[in-house]
Amino acid sequence: MRSLYSPTRWYSSGSNYPKHSFYDRVSWSCNGCLEGEMGTWSVDAFGNDDAADWAFELAESNDLSLVEAAIDGALAESDYLEAPDAAIALAAIEVIARLNGNWGDRNAYSEPADAWIAQVNVQLNPELLVRARAAINRILSEDSEMLELWQDSGDHEAWLGSVENLRSRLGA
Numbered sequence: 001m002r003s004l005y006s007p008t009r010w011y012s013s014g015s016n017y018p019k020h021s022f023y024d025r026v027s028w029s030c031n032g033c034l035e036g037e038m039g040t041w042s043v044d045a046f047g048n049d050d051a052a053d054w055a056f057e058l059a060e061s062n063d064l065s066l067v068e069a070a071i072d073g074a075l076a077e078s079d080y081l082e083a084p085d086a087a088i089a090l091a092a093i094e095v096i097a098r099l100n101g102n103w104g105d106r107n108a109y110s111e112p113a114d115a116w117i118a119q120v121n122v123q124l125n126p127e128l129l130v131r132a133r134a135a136i137n138r139i140l141s142e143d144s145e146m147l148e149l150w151q152d153s154g155d156h157e158a159w160l161g162s163v164e165n166l167r168s169r170l171g172a
Helices: 007-011 049-059 065-076 083-099 111-119 126-139 145-151 156-170
Strands: none
Touching: 049 065, 049 083, 049 111, 065 083, 065 126, 083 111, 083 126, 083 145, 083 156, 126 156, 145 156
């Protein structure tokens, strides 16, 4: 699979999220990425640098504020939703689905979020589920860089299936 964007793009995108030291904490290889480009290795919500970095930040928190901020960040974009903001929102939505008892695939990249879910005692506000569904709609809209990037890849259908699976795990 082709990498969708490089990590340096995220840091210069104007995102409200700070630069993290993901590479200092995890060692991994990206067999499917193009040489010189590391950023996305899977269609899953945690299968990219932005979401993986965000999951490490989440692991250091004790409430839903980062989840809410990620979703609100995707919804606040009125013109064009940048891919990093969409990636972080999808990771936050994955956390919501898991908190609601609807787990997706567990792997090394979801591990920080999975551990956080196991240790926190938070209550999901029904309004957060409504905003999460709206964020998915926004990510799948024509003014979404993430959608455009996946449409240009050979894995668009697999990514779309992953997002639709996530949407279904949010519940009605």
